[in-house]
Amino acid sequence: MTQIVDRRNHGKNKSAVNRSRFIRRVKRQVKEAVARAVSKRSVTDMDRGDKVSISGRDISEPQFRLGSGGKRGAVHPGNKHFSSGDRVSRPLGGGAGAGGSRPSNSGRGEDDFVFELSREEFLEFFFDELRLPNLVKTQLAAAVDHNRIRAGHSSSGSPMDLNIVRSFRGALGRKISFRSGYAAALQALEEELLAAEESGEDGERIEALREEIATLRQRLATIPFLDTHDLRYNSRIKVVKPSFQAVMFCLMDVSGSMDQAKKDLAKRFFMLLYLFLARSYEKIQVVFIRHHTTALEVDEEQFFYARETGGTVVSSALTLMRDIIRERYPTSDWNIYAAQASDGENWEADCSLCEELLAREIMPLLQYYAYVEITEDEEQSLWQSYERVAQAYPNFAMRRIAGAEDIFPVFGDLFRKEVA
Amino acid sequence: MTRNYLSEGSEWTFDLIRRYDAAIAEVAAEYGLDTYPRQIEVISSEQMMDAYASVGMPVGYAHWSYGKHFMQVEKAYQRGQMGLAYEVVINSDPCIAYLMEENTMTMQALVIAHAAYGHNSFFKGNYLFKTWTSADAIIDYLVFARNYIRECEERYGEEQVECLLDACHALMTHGVDRYRRPQKLSTHREKARRQEREAYLQAQINDLWRTLPVKNADRESAQPRRFPAEPQENLLYFIEKNAPLLEPWQREVIRIVRKIAQYFYPQRQTQVMNEGWATFWHYNILNTLYDKGLVTDGFMIEFLQSHTNVIYQPPYDSPHYSGINPYCLGYGLFTDIRRICEHPTDEDRRWFPDLAGSDWKKAVDFAMRNFKDESFIAQYLSPKLIRDLRLFQVLDDDRSSELEITAIHDDAGYQAVREALAKQYDLGNREPNIQAYNVDRYGDRSLTLRHIRHDRRPLGDDIDEVLKHVARLWGFTVRLEAEKEDGSVELLKETKKED
Numbered sequence: 001m002t003q004i005v006d007r008r009n010h011g012k013n014k015s016a017v018n019r020s021r022f023i024r025r026v027k028r029q030v031k032e033a034v035a036r037a038v039s040k041r042s043v044t045d046m047d048r049g050d051k052v053s054i055s056g057r058d059i060s061e062p063q064f065r066l067g068s069g070g071k072r073g074a075v076h077p078g079n080k081h082f083s084s085g086d087r088v089s090r091p092l093g094g095g096a097g098a099g100g101s102r103p104s105n106s107g108r109g110e111d112d113f114v115f116e117l118s119r120e121e122f123l124e125f126f127f128d129e130l131r132l133p134n135l136v137k138t139q140l141a142a143a144v145d146h147n148r149i150r151a152g153h154s155s156s157g158s159p160m161d162l163n164i165v166r167s168f169r170g171a172l173g174r175k176i177s178f179r180s181g182y183a184a185a186l187q188a189l190e191e192e193l194l195a196a197e198e199s200g201e202d203g204e205r206i207e208a209l210r211e212e213i214a215t216l217r218q219r220l221a222t223i224p225f226l227d228t229h230d231l232r233y234n235s236r237i238k239v240v241k242p243s244f245q246a247v248m249f250c251l252m253d254v255s256g257s258m259d260q261a262k263k264d265l266a267k268r269f270f271m272l273l274y275l276f277l278a279r280s281y282e283k284i285q286v287v288f289i290r291h292h293t294t295a296l297e298v299d300e301e302q303f304f305y306a307r308e309t310g311g312t313v314v315s316s317a318l319t320l321m322r323d324i325i326r327e328r329y330p331t332s333d334w335n336i337y338a339a340q341a342s343d344g345e346n347w348e349a350d351c352s353l354c355e356e357l358l359a360r361e362i363m364p365l366l367q368y369y370a371y372v373e374i375t376e377d378e379e380q381s382l383w384q385s386y387e388r389v390a391q392a393y394p395n396f397a398m399r400r401i402a403g404a405e406d407i408f409p410v411f412g413d414l415f416r417k418e419v420a
Numbered sequence: 421m422t423r424n425y426l427s428e429g430s431e432w433t434f435d436l437i438r439r440y441d442a443a444i445a446e447v448a449a450e451y452g453l454d455t456y457p458r459q460i461e462v463i464s465s466e467q468m469m470d471a472y473a474s475v476g477m478p479v480g481y482a483h484w485s486y487g488k489h490f491m492q493v494e495k496a497y498q499r500g501q502m503g504l505a506y507e508v509v510i511n512s513d514p515c516i517a518y519l520m521e522e523n524t525m526t527m528q529a530l531v532i533a534h535a536a537y538g539h540n541s542f543f544k545g546n547y548l549f550k551t552w553t554s555a556d557a558i559i560d561y562l563v564f565a566r567n568y569i570r571e572c573e574e575r576y577g578e579e580q581v582e583c584l585l586d587a588c589h590a591l592m593t594h595g596v597d598r599y600r601r602p603q604k605l606s607t608h609r610e611k612a613r614r615q616e617r618e619a620y621l622q623a624q625i626n627d628l629w630r631t632l633p634v635k636n637a638d639r640e641s642a643q644p645r646r647f648p649a650e651p652q653e654n655l656l657y658f659i660e661k662n663a664p665l666l667e668p669w670q671r672e673v674i675r676i677v678r679k680i681a682q683y684f685y686p687q688r689q690t691q692v693m694n695e696g697w698a699t700f701w702h703y704n705i706l707n708t709l710y711d712k713g714l715v716t717d718g719f720m721i722e723f724l725q726s727h728t729n730v731i732y733q734p735p736y737d738s739p740h741y742s743g744i745n746p747y748c749l750g751y752g753l754f755t756d757i758r759r760i761c762e763h764p765t766d767e768d769r770r771w772f773p774d775l776a777g778s779d780w781k782k783a784v785d786f787a788m789r790n791f792k793d794e795s796f797i798a799q800y801l802s803p804k805l806i807r808d809l810r811l812f813q814v815l816d817d818d819r820s821s822e823l824e825i826t827a828i829h830d831d832a833g834y835q836a837v838r839e840a841l842a843k844q845y846d847l848g849n850r851e852p853n854i855q856a857y858n859v860d861r862y863g864d865r866s867l868t869l870r871h872i873r874h875d876r877r878p879l880g881d882d883i884d885e886v887l888k889h890v891a892r893l894w895g896f897t898v899r900l901e902a903e904k905e906d907g908s909v910e911l912l913k914e915t916k917k918e919d
Contacts, residue, residue, distance in 0.1 A: 002441050002458040002536070003514065004434060007467065008521055014470040015490040021582070022487030061485055062590050062885035066852050070877030071817045075841040077744060078735020079812040079828055086825040092736060092814060115491040 023121065029054040034125040042300055043270045044286055046278070049117040059113060129404050130272060148236040157233025166232035174230060178223045186216045245283040246335040248273060251317045253342035255292040256309040262374045263304055266341035269372050269407050273339045276411065281335065287324060291317035297324065314346045314382060315353045322361050336366050344373040346382040355385040363393045370410045371398040423713045430524040440529045447708045448537045452781055453701065455540040456555060457514040460532065468520050469493045471508040478510050479562040481569040483585050509535040511543040513555040526722040533705040538698025545789045548686035558683060565676045572669050584670055587889035588656065588677035593851055595656030595678040596685045618668035651855035651870065658856040664865060665895035689847055692793045696750015703727060733809065753796065756805050757784050767803055798842035803834045813840045852879055866897035873904050879912070887915040
C-alpha cells in the first residue's frame with residue numbers, strides 16, 4: 001500500500017531554528033565579519049546579505065577517531081600497473097588524488113567555514129552594533145514595498161484576478177451576436193417546415209428542411225458558453241508608494257586629526273541615515289562633501305579613504321552645500337537631509353560664520369540635520385555655536401559620540417516621528 | 421510487443437506518480453520484495469536540504485550542528501557540487517521516502533524504485549535492522565525526544581542543554597551497544613517509565629557513591645577491585661548510569677542521544693549492502709518496466725545516465741577518488757550473485773559451489789537478510805568482481821619509508837584482497853576501541869578511559885576536545901590511556917573538570 005503526500009507546503013524552514021542557533025554560536029566571529037564587510041561597502045549598498053567566513057575551530061564536532069600513523073592496510077580500486085610485492089613511495093597515486101592515504105571522513109579539519117548571511121541576518125548584526133531599538137530595527141529591515149492598484153481590465157492575468165461579471169457580460173454579447181444570424185434563418189426554416197407539414201405535400205422537401213434545421217441547431221449549440229477571449233481579468237499595476245525624492249549630504253572633516261577609526265564610525269552614521277531614507281523615499285541621491293580648509297565634492301571612495309592634512313574651516317563645507325542645493329536641488333522637488341561628522345575642531349573665527357550660515361540660509365531648506373562629534377575632548381567653540389542653532393531649529397540634532405552604539409540617539413527624533 | 425507507455429514527457433503529476441508506483445509495486449511483487457507500507461512525500465529542494473541536514477531524522481531536536489550541516493548542504497547545492505536527486509528514506513513503518521519536486525518523472529520513478537522498494541525491503545528484511553531498530557516506534561520516539569529536549573530548554577535554559585548535547589554528540593559513536601539487543605522503543609511506555617526510572621536511578625547512583633572519600637593511606641585496602649569490573653564499551657550508557665553529579669533530566673538527554681545513535685548503528689554497518697541492494701533493484705525493476713513496454717526509450721536513456729553516474733568508481737589515482745563508492749561495490753556484489761546463479765563459470769563453481777546454478781532471487785534475498793557489510797564482502801566478493809574493479813591492497817606502515825602492494829587481482833591475491841576489504845568495513849577497525857576502564861570510587865572519583873590500540877594506530881587530534889566534553893559529563897577528572905600491543909599502558913591525556 002502506498003500513500004502519496006504533498007508536503008511541499010508543510011514545515012518550510014524547518015532548519016531555521018538550527019540555523020539561528022548556529023549563528024548565535026559563532027556570533028562573535030560573525031560580528032567581526034559584518035564589521036569588516038561594512039567598512040568595505042558603499043554607504044548606499046545596504047540591501048543585501050554577505051558571505052561570512054569563520055574558522056572551523058569553534059564549530060568543530062570532535063569525536064574519538066583514529067589518527068594517521070601505525071600500520072594500516074587499505075584496498076583501492078583501479079590498479080593499472082602494480083604487481084604484488086611492489087614498493088611505491090608515498091602518497092599513493094602520485095599526489096594527484098592523494099586519496100589513498102586520506103581518511104574517508106576528511107570533512108573535518110580547520111578549513112574556513114563559509115556561509116551566506118541573508119539580508120535580514122546581516123542587518124540584524126549591523127543594527128545590533130548600533131544598539132537600535134527593536135521597533136526601529138523591524139521598520140528598517142522591512143523591504144521597500146510597492147502598492148498594487150487597480151488599473152481597469154485586461155484580457156490576460158492570473159485566475160485569482162478573474163472578473164466574473166465582466167467575463168460573462170462579454171460572453172453574453174458574443175453569444176447574442178453569433179446567434180442572431182442563425183436564429184433568423186432558423187425561424188424562417190421552421191415556419192417553412194410548418195407550412196410544408198400542414199400542406200402535407202412533398203415529403204422530400206420536409207426531410208431536407210428537417211435536416212437543415214438540425215444542422216442549424218447543431219451550429220447554435222457549438223457556440224461556446226464561455227470562450228477564452230471572453231475572459232477579463234482585473235488588472236493591477238505596481239506603483240511605488242507615493243513618495244518623493246531625497247538628497248542626502250554627507251559632510252566630513254578630513255583634516256589630519258580624523259583618523260581611519262573615526263572615519264569608520266562616521267561611515268556607520270551615514271549608513272544609518274541612508275537606511276532610514278531608503279525606506280521613506282524611492283529615489284535618493286547622496287552628495288559627499290569633504291573639507292579641511294577648503295571643501296570639495298568627491299565620490300565615496302575619496303570621501304572615506306583619501307587623507308589630507310591642514311587646518312579646519314567648517315564653513316567652507318557649509319557654503320559648498322548651500323551652493324549645490326541652490327544649483328541642483330530645489331526644495332520644491334527634493335527633500336534634503338544632511339549629516340555631518342567631525343572631531344569638533346574648527347578655526348575659532350569660523351564658528352560664528354557657521355552658525356550664521358546654518359541658521360539663516362541652510363536650515364530653512366532642510367528636513368533634518370544631524371551632527372556627530374567624534375571625540376572625547378572638551379567641547380569646543382563649534383559645539384557651542386551648533387547648540388544655539390539646535391535651540392532655534394527642532395530638526396537639528398547633535399551628539400557627541402565615542403562608539404557605534406552612541407550613533408542612534410542622534411536620529412531619535414527622526415525615528416520617533418516615524419513610529420508615531 | 422505492445423507499447424503502452426505510462427507517460428512520454430518528463431513532467432510529473434501526482435496521478436503519474438501513482439501509476440508509476442503501481443507499476444513498480446507490481447514488478448517488485450513479482451520479484452518477491454517484501455516491504456513496509458510506503459509513504460511517498462513530495463517536497464521542495466529546501467525541505468530536502470533540511471532532511472539531509474538532520475541526518476535523515478524526519479523529526480529532530482534543535483541543535484546548532486544541524487544548522488551547520490544545513491548551511492554546508494545549501495552551499496554545495498547552490499554551487500552545483502551536489503545533486504539532491506536521491507534518496508532520503510526513513511527506516512520507519514510506514515517507510516517514508518522523499519521525492520523532490522524539481523525532478524523529472526524518470527528521476528521520480530528511479531527514486532521510488534530505489535528508496536521506496538529497495539531500501540524499504542532492506543530495512544524490513546536485514547537481520548541487523550530487525551534486531552536493533554523498531555521501525556514502528558521510531559517516529560513516536562523522535563517526537564518524544566524533541567518535546568523532551570524542548571521542555572528541558574524551557575526549564576534549564578538553552579545554553580545548558582546545548583552544552584550537554586555537544587558533549588553527548590562527541591561520544592555518539594561510542595554510545596551504542598554492539599552485542600546486547602536494546603529494548604524496543606515506545607513513546608507511551610517511555611513516558612510512563614520515565615518518572616519511575618528517574619527516581620530509581622538517582623537512588624542507585626547515590627548508593628554507588630555513598631562511601632565517603634577516604635584518606636590516601638587506606639586507599640589500597642579500601643579498593644578491592646576495579647569499577648566497572650569489566651571494561652564497558654558503551655561510554656554514554658556508562659556515564660548515564662554512573663556519573664555522580666548528573667541531574668535526572670541530564671541522564672534522560674544522554675539516553676535520548678544514545679537511543680538515536682543506536683537506531684543509526686545498523687545503517688553504519690550496512691552502507692554497502694543497503695545501497696547496493698537498492699541500486700540493484702532500481703536497475704532491475706526499471707529494466708523490467710522497459711521490457712514490459714511501459715516506459716519509453718527516452719526514459720531509459722535518462723535513467724541509465726544517472727544510474728551510471730551513481731555507480732561510477734573513480735580509480736585510486738583520480739582527483740575525484742575518495743574511497744570505494746558503496747553504490748558501485750554493493751551493486752557489483754548483488755549483480756554478481758545473480759550472474760553466478762544464472763551463468764556460472766568454472767571459476768565460480770570452484771569458489772561458490774552452493775551458489776552456482778541456484779535460484780538467483782532466493783540467493784540475493786538470503787544475502788540481503790543475513791549479512792552486514794563485513795561478512796557480506798567476506799562471503800560474496802568474487803574473483804571476477806575483484807578483477808573488474810581492479811582491486812589491490814596496499815600496506816601503509818609508518819615504520820617503512822615506502823608503501824607496499826601486498827596483493828592484487830590475481831590468483832595469489834583474491835583471498836587476501838577479499839579479507840582485507842571485508843576488514844575495511846568492520847566498524848571495529850574503523851573506529852578506535854575505547855572503553856570505560858576504571859573509576860576511582862574511593863579517591864578523587866576520576867574516570868579512566870582506555871584506548872586499546874590495534875596495529876599501532878594512534879588516536880586523532882580531537883582527543884583534547886572530546887575529553888573536555890567527557891569531563892563535563894562525568895563531573896570529575898577524566899583520563900585517557902592507551903594500551904599498546906605489548907600490554908604496556910601509556911597516559912595520553914588528563915583533563916580536569918573546568919568550572
